[in-house]
Amino acid sequence: MTFVQLIDCKTRNVDQLNRLMDNWVEATQGKRTATHSIVGRDRADSTHVVEIVEFPSYEEAVKNSNLPETNRIFEELVAACDETPAFTDLDVVRDEQLNKMVVRRFFDEVINAKNLDLADELCTGNYREHDPALSSYDVDLAQAKRENGEIINAFSPRLTLESMIAEGDLVTCRITFQGRHTGSYQGMEATNRDIAGTGHATFRCEGGKIAESWWNWDDLGLLRQLGAVEA
Secondary structure (H helix, E strand, C coil): CCEEEEEEEECCCHHHHHHHHHHHHHHCCCCCCCCEEEEEECCCCCCEEEEEEEECCHHHHHHHHCCHHHHHHHHHHHHHCCCCCEEEEEECCCCCCHHHHHHHHHHHHHHHCCCHHHHHHHEEEEEEEECCCCCCCCEEHHHHHHHHHHHHHHHCCEEEEEEEEEECCEEEEEEEEEEECCCCECCECCCCCEEEEEEEEEEEEECCEEEEEEEEECHHHHHHHCCCCCC
């Protein structure tokens, strides 16, 4: 179970606190078990600073605490604070990454279920799509729907999300796809050949919707499978 530790500090030495965190990151390189760390300052009280540190489990957090480098930095942290820091230990019982949810809906319902009009709900009004396989590397939502509709009609592709990584407002996906060439594609008549391939896509989310996306596919591999290019 994911474990999160909140370190609540009162200090007028925020810059020193940041330097200590930098020193800890450098000193524990290759040893630490923490996977994520955030430092935030209270907008209502500039002396109130909270660090949030994430670990794969409580047991991994204990290993991290037992590092001599962690103990040394902690002693310096206490000295830099106006009061003794307060610790809150949390077992994560729910972790919804909302940007990943909207991206997954885009794949499942827009592409795989061929409901292109749902993109109007899932994407912002100023959505931009970047894909070298389209007529332009920068198209708006209406154009993206038209051109992707032609691809979906030509291949009826089934996309599988092999992995997803979210950071900030970005979600990056590793994708595999399968389909069959049953319709016209870029002037090429249907060959009824099965196709398969891989790709990556990165989405930028804004206010719970997709505002921008970047796509990369194995286009050369696809053309070889269709017999348009010799291997």
